[in-house]
Amino acid sequence: MSQFLQYAVSGLSIGALYSLVALGLVLIYRSTRILNFGHGDIATVGTFFAFTLLSHNYSWQMAFPPALILGAVLAMIFYFVILIPAQRRNATQLGQIILTVGLSLILQGLVAYFWGTEPQSFPFPLSDTKTWKVYKDVVISELSLGALAIGLVGSLILFFLVQKTRLGLAMRAVSENLPAAQTLGIPTRRVLSLSWGLAAFLGVLAGIFLAPALLLDPFFMLEPFLKGFAAAVLGGLNSLPGAIAGGLILGVAESLAGGYVTVAFKNTLAFIVIIVVLLIRPEGLLGKEFIERV
Amino acid sequence: MALNRVNLSVTEKSIMGIIGPNGSGKTTLFNCLTGIYHPDRGDILFEGKSVRNLSPDRIAARGIARTFQNLRLFMNMSTLDNLLLGRHLRFNKNPLYPLFRIRKEEIRHREWVEGIIDFLDLQAYRNSRVADCPYGVQKRIELGRALALEPRLLLLDEPISGLTSEEKEESAYLITEIRGRFEVTILLVEHDLRIASRLSDTMTALYYGQKLAEGSPDEVKRNPEVIRAYLGDD
Numbered sequence: 001m002s003q004f005l006q007y008a009v010s011g012l013s014i015g016a017l018y019s020l021v022a023l024g025l026v027l028i029y030r031s032t033r034i035l036n037f038g039h040g041d042i043a044t045v046g047t048f049f050a051f052t053l054l055s056h057n058y059s060w061q062m063a064f065p066p067a068l069i070l071g072a073v074l075a076m077i078f079y080f081v082i083l084i085p086a087q088r089r090n091a092t093q094l095g096q097i098i099l100t101v102g103l104s105l106i107l108q109g110l111v112a113y114f115w116g117t118e119p120q121s122f123p124f125p126l127s128d129t130k131t132w133k134v135y136k137d138v139v140i141s142e143l144s145l146g147a148l149a150i151g152l153v154g155s156l157i158l159f160f161l162v163q164k165t166r167l168g169l170a171m172r173a174v175s176e177n178l179p180a181a182q183t184l185g186i187p188t189r190r191v192l193s194l195s196w197g198l199a200a201f202l203g204v205l206a207g208i209f210l211a212p213a214l215l216l217d218p219f220f221m222l223e224p225f226l227k228g229f230a231a232a233v234l235g236g237l238n239s240l241p242g243a244i245a246g247g248l249i250l251g252v253a254e255s256l257a258g259g260y261v262t263v264a265f266k267n268t269l270a271f272i273v274i275i276v277v278l279l280i281r282p283e284g285l286l287g288k289e290f291i292e293r294v
Numbered sequence: 295m296a297l298n299r300v301n302l303s304v305t306e307k308s309i310m311g312i313i314g315p316n317g318s319g320k321t322t323l324f325n326c327l328t329g330i331y332h333p334d335r336g337d338i339l340f341e342g343k344s345v346r347n348l349s350p351d352r353i354a355a356r357g358i359a360r361t362f363q364n365l366r367l368f369m370n371m372s373t374l375d376n377l378l379l380g381r382h383l384r385f386n387k388n389p390l391y392p393l394f395r396i397r398k399e400e401i402r403h404r405e406w407v408e409g410i411i412d413f414l415d416l417q418a419y420r421n422s423r424v425a426d427c428p429y430g431v432q433k434r435i436e437l438g439r440a441l442a443l444e445p446r447l448l449l450l451d452e453p454i455s456g457l458t459s460e461e462k463e464e465s466a467y468l469i470t471e472i473r474g475r476f477e478v479t480i481l482l483v484e485h486d487l488r489i490a491s492r493l494s495d496t497m498t499a500l501y502y503g504q505k506l507a508e509g510s511p512d513e514v515k516r517n518p519e520v521i522r523a524y525l526g527d528d
Contacts, residue, residue, distance in 0.1 A: 184382055
């Protein structure tokens, strides 16, 4: 029993970070129907930037905010400089998705150029060996607790922003019916660019908390990105609460599968989840089915 | 070509009806006026200034609001949220302002929106999801959302089509009320010739992207070309 709980606790903390990645993907997808393949790489750039600042002896308070902002700015630049001109030239949905793949490859190249491909360990203020007892012999490390907390806080802030603020209302309006939002005077491009920035912000946040457990190399976000994608599909690609639920469920499932079946199985699970969801419930757990008007 | 050499002018605070059979370019005209399409040639002046190349949100900011022939509401939101979105432009734009005055400003806009809810008799649907409301109610919500912008020019695209005859009478009454109460100029696209001529001060008939006739409703209705276009089409 306590072993089961131990797996569940570790699963929840990694799942909270998958949720953050998934939220970023869903935020973009629901408003533009674009699956952002560059999401993980923007997070990588932000995380590497934080790494550089930390290794120059800046405190984390000084290092993390600029890294988060850098990620957001990168995403907004991509939106304004690449996507909007492409849309003006009537780029198809698929074409725009390919552009995000291009963004991903370019960023990977830049990261490899500036920071090298040698895996490095990320100096982090939270330790993964210092642990607390949760229940009997179930323990949680400081790092895991931090991840869980940041996932929770990130989700709550996003919820508050989307549900309770005027910007959030405008964001929901734009994602539900862009032409109608425009005729009400909502500057849809500005709103969408903020969605891109916010999504990248959440991605970098996840990256910073994932890096200490993984080694930092130009491709370290690839796996979390795919997991976040699986979580988003599981929850429903257009549902923000779905992304959170999907991330937590995937994290726990993966941890249990790793513990009880085999560690080799851990990464396969995400893809099995994608396939099963698409076959059985394509709209995901909490997603509303899209009804395209003919 | 969807519209060719169509030349119109509307007097402030009047109601102009635009009639014509299907495909005559009525909705295209609205799409040009609201920046969804940009005309290849010609110009669109609103209060003396060109709005021809402006984006839809800029045009809305100039004071032009519209409804759509096929409703374009935010179906998964409440009636209240739909109407509040119409107030978007009226919120204070100073980024620091909301920090201090957010409650007060929110209350002011809520009150404004409540006024519209009373006027359009939407009290029972205030917190309903729009998708769950009957069609006639959805039409009124869309009208309310356009009014929430406090426009000086209101474009109504077939405001009474698809309604029951009782609802049609109600809506016709509302439209005449709106002009007086909100001091707004109205352009009205309507299929129903009888109601359109009753509501309009002046009328313009379009036919395959060309202007066929304009004048008082009676003049237009009696115009032999208009009669031929209508009879020929039906």
